[in-house]
Amino acid sequence: MVKKLKGPAALVAALLFCLTGCGGAQSGSNADAPTASAPTAKATEAAAEGTKEHRIVSTTVALTQIMDRLEIDLVGVPKSVKTLPKRYDGVTKVGNPMSPDMELVKSLKPTEVLSVTTLQYDLEPVFVNARIDATFVDLTSLDSMKTAIAKLGEKYDRQEKAAEIIGEYDKVLSDIREASAGKKAPTVLILLGVPGSYLVATEHSYIGDLVHLLGGVNIVQGEKVEFLASNTEYLQQANPDVILRAAHGMPEEVVKMFDEEFKKNDIWKHFSAVQTGRVFDLDEKLFGTTGNLAVDEALHALLPMLYP
Numbered sequence: 001m002v003k004k005l006k007g008p009a010a011l012v013a014a015l016l017f018c019l020t021g022c023g024g025a026q027s028g029s030n031a032d033a034p035t036a037s038a039p040t041a042k043a044t045e046a047a048a049e050g051t052k053e054h055r056i057v058s059t060t061v062a063l064t065q066i067m068d069r070l071e072i073d074l075v076g077v078p079k080s081v082k083t084l085p086k087r088y089d090g091v092t093k094v095g096n097p098m099s100p101d102m103e104l105v106k107s108l109k110p111t112e113v114l115s116v117t118t119l120q121y122d123l124e125p126v127f128v129n130a131r132i133d134a135t136f137v138d139l140t141s142l143d144s145m146k147t148a149i150a151k152l153g154e155k156y157d158r159q160e161k162a163a164e165i166i167g168e169y170d171k172v173l174s175d176i177r178e179a180s181a182g183k184k185a186p187t188v189l190i191l192l193g194v195p196g197s198y199l200v201a202t203e204h205s206y207i208g209d210l211v212h213l214l215g216g217v218n219i220v221q222g223e224k225v226e227f228l229a230s231n232t233e234y235l236q237q238a239n240p241d242v243i244l245r246a247a248h249g250m251p252e253e254v255v256k257m258f259d260e261e262f263k264k265n266d267i268w269k270h271f272s273a274v275q276t277g278r279v280f281d282l283d284e285k286l287f288g289t290t291g292n293l294a295v296d297e298a299l300h301a302l303l304p305m306l307y308p
Contacts, residue, residue, distance in 0.1 A: 054156065057110045060097040062139055062292040064088065066149060069165055069293060070158040075108045098122070102130035116290050118226065140226060141209035142169060145291035172296040173213060176303055180215055183307050186241040188216045189273070192227060192289070193258055194249040199227040200235070206291050207246055207282070210298055216242070216306050232267045242306060243273040246282045248289065255281050280305045
């Protein structure tokens with residue numbers, strides 16, 4: 001049977017870590033009525049926000065890319081093997097997304113520090129102990145990412161940019177859904193692997209959400225977490241039409257691990273997806289553990305896997 005993890009985010013983070021976002025009033029009878037010369041409290045607050053110096057630290061690549069599309073400057077970015085936007089060339093690197101250097105972050109005197117909810121279980125107490133007020137952004141689904149982009153756009157006066165990004169994704173999703181309309185929905189198993197181990201991704205994970213958006217049915221239903229530990233006997237009973245293997249941390253090594261597991265563990269040959277050749281390794285650049293700006297490419301890549 002499927003085994004719930006008490007701290008799925010903790011296990012994912014641990015696995016990944018081993019490898020390596022009042023107006024004044026006029027005098028007189030109308031003293032309480034706001035006028036052109038007496039701005040409302042909301043207007044005054046907005047004006048103050050506009051003149052405030054923002055010192056933002058982004059601790060994940062996905063959030064850094066989003067901030068770049070919104071044309072927002074940062075004072076701190078994550079350290080990553082992935083290429084960060086040129087806008088942030090020379091900006092201080094604050095360490096691995098799973099373990100930011102808290103002293104370095106504090107030294108930047110940030111007005112906001114951004115991380116993601118997928119890492120909140122592990123990082124929130126660390127930020128609290130360091131007396132750093134962090135914002136954990138939900139990027140576990142396309143809808144949550146669009147909401148996050150809209151909120152960041154509103155907060156930093158980039159509403160038009162945010163609306164532009166969201167509009168692009170709405171158009172892509174509409175086109176993709178039209179292409180899959182009327183076709184039989186496949187059942188899908190999603191495996192998230194790092195060297196030596198793997199988990200099962202539920203519909204609440206980012207990749208699980210992409211499958212759901214395209215009409216695919218995750219074989220794990222009714223759970224509230226993003227990832228689960230499991231055994232192959234339970235998975236084989238569900239007998240998915242498609243198996244998606246997401247490799248993270250060291251993709252080439254993880255793919256080899258999956259290949260060896262599927263060859264050595266005899267039970268995999270009984271899976272319908274294995275028998276029909278519908279086992280796919282997902283490109284890490286497109287399919288991360290959280291939402292990212294490559295969602296349009298990911299949806300286009302996923303479509304023929306689910307609907308050959």
